[in-house]
Amino acid sequence: MFLLALLTLLLALCWSPGADSVVVPSSTSSTSNRDVPGTLQRIFMKEEDASDFFRRRNRRATKSQDEISAEQRQVLAADERMREFHEEKRNEFESFAEEEHDEQDERSRESGEQWREFHYDGMNPPYE
Template structure:
């Protein structure tokens, strides 16, 4: 039991140390052109302020209605996927029907052959053989 308490205490200490470290405030890639706090050039386009970053996803979640072109494109994709599914299942059904028909024909042929052999074997000469 003491091991679990010791492990829990160690994990809690690491968590507190990480949360109080200055690196936990923001993540940035160190650059050789300037400090990470004040990026210049192309880095300025990549990184944004903390306030803007916190609002980014909330703004993105309130997306406006889709345009008619977007709806049409999405519907075309759905219809194309449905057509591919229908074609696939139709092809599988045709393959199965062909297989079942061949199996049925083979079974009928075996049955006919065995019936014919039985008739030849049991022919008593009184009636003409059926062919």
């Protein structure tokens, strides 16, 4: 059944009047570039030029001293920025922890004073 429907669709597409009227325009850039002989010379290079290019730019090529120095400066600058960032975060955390500790001391002191005031029986001198 499926095969029959597929065959019918294929025949309908082949015999439809719109099938002959679909034409790709010949003025596209891809067809005009194929006709120009200079275009191929710009895309492709000679074999010795290509091997020379890859020989100069392979991954194992030694770097010049200027390139090494520039990379080292970038690494040092990144390390310095990271150190400053971590130092700032550490200072923020230390100040936060100190404030929390001070608040906890104040709360415990107040609760101790309240306990002493509540349990003071007048027989002993009050704590100060």
